[in-house]
Amino acid sequence: MRISEFAQHRRFLAAVGILLFLLVFLSVFLYSLPKETVLSPLKTALARQGIDFSCEDAGISFPSGIVCRKCALTPRGGVPLFLDRAAASWEWTGLIRWLPVHLRAQRGAMSLDIRTSPMVSDPAKVRLRLASVGSEDVAAFLSPGAGTGFLIDAADLQWKKSSPGGITGAGEGSLSWLRFPIPATDSPVREALLRNVKLKFVVREGTLHISSLTGTYEGSAVDGTGEIARFLTPSLSAVTFHLRIQNPLEGRIATLFNMVAKNAKNANLRVKGSLLSPTGEFQFF
Structure with missing residues (x-):
């Protein structure tokens, strides 16, 4: 009986070790991707909404997100909205409230925080928080x-x-x-x-x-x-x-x-x- 329990314990530890290894490997792989590869899905999604996106620096945030710094959102035929930082992530803990998608944007004191259900283009649930947002900040849109x-x-x-x-x-x-x-x-x-x-x-x-x-x-x-x-x-x-x-x-x-x-x-x-x-x-x- 003790041998069986010991074997089960070892198998559990082995499974945890393999999972951690895969997570580390995936993180290293994602962090090594070129900026354009990281941004391509985001640019495509925004382009469908008629918005051009560019940024000076971009990367993967652990465990499943994208962070962009010094970026610009430009509606077709409009003027750009410049941001110090923008981020998009999938948060597994957000599934409890059915708000796993987390979008954030900052420019100076201004901040925008949006949490939505998985279908971002037509969300069933949304939580929106704004801070220090003026009419000049949204004039581009x-x-x-x-x-x-x-x-x-x-x-x-x-x-x-x-x-x-x-x-x-x-x-x-x-x-x-x-x-x-x-x-x-x-x-x-x-x-x-x-x-x-x-x-x-x-x-x-x-x-x-x-x-x-x-x-x-x-x-x-x-x-x-x-x-x-x-x-x-x-x-x-x-x-x-x-x-x-x-x-x-x-x-x-x-x-x-x-x-x-x-x-x-x-x-x-x-x-x-x-x-x-x-x-x-x-x-x-």
């Missing part, structure tokens, strides 16, 4: 309209497919500032700049429903709700925000809009348009 801008401090969004063509999820985010134009000819200001914006939202059937939005405008507190339909397609999206300016009879707001002359006690800010070209309208009553 999403060109905001004149007077529109933002700086996202942090955002965390998760969604999954709930039915054919529909997705559900939830998230929250914070922005240092959010700016959009005020086109009304009788407005004393040509743009609205909200600061310290915080929002919470849910996603239902492709529409992002904002249950809470808070911030400040010209020193006065702002709160409200809204929604963004078709938010995953910014050019086709539809934004509707209903915001209330608190205490509009005090401070700079009262002076700016001459609230006494308007004989109004309440001030609202309505935002509509697309994600790329929202516009604001002040309402007094």
Whole structure:
């Protein structure tokens, strides 16, 4: 009995040793591959999406990933988006949450972190995290309209497919500032700049429903709700925000809009348009 157990123990150790040897051999082989060989699958995948990719340095990251440094993503006919570092990896531990694909990008303080289900081109589940992302950072792919801008401090969004063509999820985010134009000819200001914006939202059937939005405008507190339909397609999206300016009879707001002359006690800010070209309208009553 003891001899049998000893033999089984030796076979187990031998199997572990062979597995470790194969892992080391595979790692050495992958690390020795030329840069172009490593990048070829990534370039091909991005080219199918109409994006050209280049980088100065690339290599394999243990155990199953690609790391690129000083790279550029260029949409066809557009300007390049330069990144300090970009990485793509398959993480076996991510299978527990069905998010094994991990994509990361960094440029200075800006960072983008995406985890998806295996089918990256049409994922069933996604987790997206953003940090220090401004409108200038995404201008190569999403060109905001004149007077529109933002700086996202942090955002965390998760969604999954709930039915054919529909997705559900939830998230929250914070922005240092959010700016959009005020086109009304009788407005004393040509743009609205909200600061310290915080929002919470849910996603239902492709529409992002904002249950809470808070911030400040010209020193006065702002709160409200809204929604963004078709938010995953910014050019086709539809934004509707209903915001209330608190205490509009005090401070700079009262002076700016001459609230006494308007004989109004309440001030609202309505935002509509697309994600790329929202516009604001002040309402007094």
